[in-house]
Amino acid sequence: MxxxxxxxxxxxxxxxxxxxxxxxxxxxxxxxxxxxxxxxxCRAIAPKxxxxxxxxxxxxxxxxxxxxxxxxxxLCPTTSCxxxxxxxxxxxxxxxxxxxxxxxxxxxQRLQSSSSLETGSNRSMTQS
Ligand SMILES: [Zn+2]
Numbered sequence: 463m464x465x466x467x468x469x470x471x472x473x474x475x476x477x478x479x480x481x482x483x484x485x486x487x488x489x490x491x492x493x494x495x496x497x498x499x500x501x502x503x504c505r506a507i508a509p510k511x512x513x514x515x516x517x518x519x520x521x522x523x524x525x526x527x528x529x530x531x532x533x534x535x536x537l538c539p540t541t542s543c544x545x546x547x548x549x550x551x552x553x554x555x556x557x558x559x560x561x562x563x564x565x566x567x568x569x570x571q572r573l574q575s576s577s578s579l580e581t582g583s584n585r586s587m588t589q590s
Contacts, residue, residue, distance in 0.1 A: 499536040502552040503543035514539055514569060518557040525553075525561050527568060533557050537569070539576075544569050 498507045499515075513536040518525050520532035535556035537543050544566070547553050553561040 499534075501538045501543055502535045502556045503537060503546040503550075506538065508536075508538065510536070512539075513537060514572075516553050516557065516561065516565060518559050523559060525557060525559060525565055527565065539573065541573060544573060 495507075497510050499510050499513055500507050501513060515528055516525060516535045516537065517527070517530040518532045518534075519530045533556075535553050537547055537553070548566045551561075553565070
């Protein structure tokens with residue numbers, strides 16, 4: 463977790479430096495295609511399968527990942543978007559319910575497992 467907080471600082475700075483509000487309006491008018499969703503952190507629009515989906519269950523009000531019926535928030539599967547969402551509580555705001563640490567931890571684990579798969583295969587290649 464410490465490593466991720468270090469990563470956060472330059473990303474937050476670059477995020478502030480980009481005048482992303484103007485880009486928002488452009489992408490909103492031009493590129494809102496069917497089956498595309500907007501990331502709650504960087505506001506980029508991406509095909510739905512490329513984003514993580516966090517769902518507030520319609521019946522129980524509990525928050526879970528990937529599946530379910532109810533209000534949904536979408537997030538790019540990247541370190542920057544995940545840390546920004548966590549820092550700024552974006553998922554909670556989008557879903558209008560408090561999103562527990564567990565949800566964020568599950569997403570961090572997904573990121574870590576996908577990146578450790580890559581480094582793991584590199585390592586085994588250099589060993590053999
Ligand atoms: Zn994003």
